[in-house]
Amino acid sequence: MTISQISLTFKNCKKEKRPALITFTVAGDNTKKNSLKILNSIAKNADILELSFLHNCPIADGGQIQNSTYRSLSNGTTLKDTFQIAKKFKNKNPKKPLILMGYYNLIYQNGENNFLKNCKLSKVDGLIVVDLPWPENKKFAKKCKKKSINFVQLLSPTTSKERMKKIIKDSHDMIYYISMLSTTGGKLKVSPKKILENFNKIKKINKNKNCVIGFGITNKSIKSFKNSDGVVVGSEICKEITRSLNNRQNPVTNVSKVVTRLKNKIL
Amino acid sequence: MKIKKNTPLIDQHDKFGFWGGKFGGNFIPETLKKPVEDLEILFKKLRKNKKFIKERDYYFKNWLGSPTRFIKLHNLTNYLGGAQIWAKVVSDLNGGAHKSLNATVHCLIAKRSGKKSVCGDTGAGYAGKMLSMAAKKFGLKCKIFMGAKDIKRQKPNCDAMKKNGAEIVPVYTGSQTLVDAVSECMRYWVSNCDTTHMCVGSTVGPNIFVKICGWSTSQISRELSVQIKKEFGRIPKKVKLLNCVGGGSSSFGFWNEFMHYNKKQVEFIGIEAGGPKKSKRHAAPLTYGSKIGILHGAAQYVNQNFEGQIEETESISAGLDYPGVSPLHCFLKDTKRARYTAATDEEALSAYKLVTKHENLSPSLEPSHAFAEAIKLAPKLSKDTIIIVNSCGDAHKDRDILKQRLGKF
Numbered sequence: 303m304t305i306s307q308i309s310l311t312f313k314n315c316k317k318e319k320r321p322a323l324i325t326f327t328v329a330g331d332n333t334k335k336n337s338l339k340i341l342n343s344i345a346k347n348a349d350i351l352e353l354s355f356l357h358n359c360p361i362a363d364g365g366q367i368q369n370s371t372y373r374s375l376s377n378g379t380t381l382k383d384t385f386q387i388a389k390k391f392k393n394k395n396p397k398k399p400l401i402l403m404g405y406y407n408l409i410y411q412n413g414e415n416n417f418l419k420n421c422k423l424s425k426v427d428g429l430i431v432v433d434l435p436w437p438e439n440k441k442f443a444k445k446c447k448k449k450s451i452n453f454v455q456l457l458s459p460t461t462s463k464e465r466m467k468k469i470i471k472d473s474h475d476m477i478y479y480i481s482m483l484s485t486t487g488g489k490l491k492v493s494p495k496k497i498l499e500n501f502n503k504i505k506k507i508n509k510n511k512n513c514v515i516g517f518g519i520t521n522k523s524i525k526s527f528k529n530s531d532g533v534v535v536g537s538e539i540c541k542e543i544t545r546s547l548n549n550r551q552n553p554v555t556n557v558s559k560v561v562t563r564l565k566n567k568i569l
Numbered sequence: 570m571k572i573k574k575n576t577p578l579i580d581q582h583d584k585f586g587f588w589g590g591k592f593g594g595n596f597i598p599e600t601l602k603k604p605v606e607d608l609e610i611l612f613k614k615l616r617k618n619k620k621f622i623k624e625r626d627y628y629f630k631n632w633l634g635s636p637t638r639f640i641k642l643h644n645l646t647n648y649l650g651g652a653q654i655w656a657k658v659v660s661d662l663n664g665g666a667h668k669s670l671n672a673t674v675h676c677l678i679a680k681r682s683g684k685k686s687v688c689g690d691t692g693a694g695y696a697g698k699m700l701s702m703a704a705k706k707f708g709l710k711c712k713i714f715m716g717a718k719d720i721k722r723q724k725p726n727c728d729a730m731k732k733n734g735a736e737i738v739p740v741y742t743g744s745q746t747l748v749d750a751v752s753e754c755m756r757y758w759v760s761n762c763d764t765t766h767m768c769v770g771s772t773v774g775p776n777i778f779v780k781i782c783g784w785s786t787s788q789i790s791r792e793l794s795v796q797i798k799k800e801f802g803r804i805p806k807k808v809k810l811l812n813c814v815g816g817g818s819s820s821f822g823f824w825n826e827f828m829h830y831n832k833k834q835v836e837f838i839g840i841e842a843g844g845p846k847k848s849k850r851h852a853a854p855l856t857y858g859s860k861i862g863i864l865h866g867a868a869q870y871v872n873q874n875f876e877g878q879i880e881e882t883e884s885i886s887a888g889l890d891y892p893g894v895s896p897l898h899c900f901l902k903d904t905k906r907a908r909y910t911a912a913t914d915e916e917a918l919s920a921y922k923l924v925t926k927h928e929n930l931s932p933s934l935e936p937s938h939a940f941a942e943a944i945k946l947a948p949k950l951s952k953d954t955i956i957i958v959n960s961c962g963d964a965h966k967d968r969d970i971l972k973q974r975l976g977k978f
Binding site for chain 2: 356357358359360361362363364368372375380381405406407408410411412432433434435436438456457458459460461462465480483484485488
């Protein structure tokens with residue numbers, strides 16, 4: 303089997319002795335055009351890009367990402383648009399891994415097979431489905447693997463060690479560790495030291511798996527996670543789009559600056 | 570798809586939590602897997618624990634005032650002609666609705682789990698009011714999530730929650746009604762599941778919450794079964810059990826004990842909220858053939874658009890104003906054990922008017938939907954048909970809406 307772009311990216315980051323920077327933006331935020339522009343412009347600093355497909359009942363998202371989601375929905379962004387944005391991005395940046403993230407109902411309505419076909423056509427590299435935990439996701443994850451799409455398994459502070467072992471065994475090239483009990487964008491209520499302890503527990507189970515850390519990571523705290531395999535920043539970026547719009551500034555250049563700053567902190 | 574005999578309906582799901590192989594389940598974030606599993610284990614233990622059952626029954630009887638009345642509505646029956654109309658006056662319960670059954674059980678469970686606080690969602694404000702009442706009784710801290718639109722239209726219940734010392738968190742996202750309140754409550758639980766017990770206000774949400782709620786509200790039909798037998802000497806040949814359906818907690822509880830009767834003998838009729846007559850929006854996914862989708866952790870029939878965005882609902886009754894419906898009801902629909910229909914806002918209002926004119930009973934807007942169907946059906950049926958309506962809520966909370974729409978309360 304050929305090595306995935308996600309694996310390659312982690313390899314390259316390791317060579318540079320730094321974690322991968324993973325950004326999260328909402329498809330169509332604040333417009334379809336700007337959403338693509340933001341992806342294209344942050345791609346020079348971001349190693350992996352997460353793009354969310356919209357759902358209007360997001361049970362695990364905090365305020366900032368909800369704002370972005372509702373903003374985009376009210377602009378009429380559809381799943382089809384999301385695939386279009388992904389496709390245009392991948393055509394321009396064929397070597398940058400793009401991961402779609404969202405809730406299962408959209409996949410269910412689209413049909414699992416059809417959804418994966420659309421992912422393939424848009425050259426999407428991976429998928430995160432927030433409300434499809436293990437073992438319920440086993441079948442779908444297998445389908446993804448067959449199509450060479452990475453299904454990203456999630457782990458959290460509430461995941462027992464036994465469960466972790468099983469999930470890791472079924473995982474693909476990337477695992478996502480949720481730093482704390484929170485929705486996205488919550489204040490970091492656990493010390494980075496404690497988070498890294500848990501991260502190390504995961505690495506002990508299988509040191510070859512790439513494990514990224516997300517939830518509550520900002521410009522302030524990102525430095526503390528320099529020794530992880532990757533860090534995800536989402537709410538901070540969505541917040542910047544909201545701030546830019548409120549101040550009548552260009553969200554594309556502002557977000558780009560934020561991501562540059564984040565990157566410099568982990569170099 | 571078939572209903573099994575000799576197994577409670579709440580237990581007829583597969584190992585992934587699906588009823589009929591496709592309704593329910595656990596579509597939850599990884600963080601909630603553990604707390605949900607812990608709750609499953611605890612509930613499994615407690616429902617077999619004699620001491621726990623005794624405690625539940627004690628509070629149902631001595632604190633909530635169970636059993637509630639089962640009465641014949643003589644005047645209404647005479648006025649309409651045809652079938653006999655009876656009511657199970659569940660609104661007699663302490664707090665004024667069936668929601669206190671679920672709230673009490675959840676607080677008893679929370680105590681056993683060692684958690685110091687509870688959080689819950691509410692639409693009509695009843696689930697919130699009862700949870701705040703039970704939390705106060707059992708010494709738990711309480712946070713209630715409620716849509717901003719509902720806070721405005723159900724003020725009396727909000728006042729009660731505050732009086733009970735609960736914190737009401739207004740939810741401003743989306744349609745600002747029950748659906749957003751449930752989402753926000755689940756978000757809160759994701760962040761606080763180590764210290765807080767969540768009480769889902771109806772037979773919706775991840776599998777275990779459907780089960781706990783159904784188990785709690787089944788008290789209604791346990792009482793009713795005894796009362797019918799006492800009144801008629803047996804279960805009569807033609808019984809129709811009418812109940813409004815939003816999330817579906819009162820109707821499931823009203824029907825559960827009669828599940829294994831032939832539907833020709835004991836028919837279940839669920840009445841959903843059809844919304845305003847002139848509006849296309851409704852809260853009746855079963856009646857109007859909505860597709861299966863995932864909402865709040867469970868697969869169910871739900872109002873949604875082609876790509877899976879949940880659609881806004883509209884109903885005069887906040888308690889029924891929910892785009893989805895319990896997986897148990899989806900199962901009952903597909904197995905054809907129950908049938909479902911809808912009543913419009915206007916029909917519910919005129920039913921309220923007619924019932925209050927003839928009877929000393931003041932059903933809230935939710936059961937008024939069920940009365941609307943009873944009023945439609947009764948004249949067409951024979952005198953030996955027994956229609957029983959679950960009058961599951963009291964109209965006190967609706968006084969502002971009733972004043973506005975009918976000019977008086």
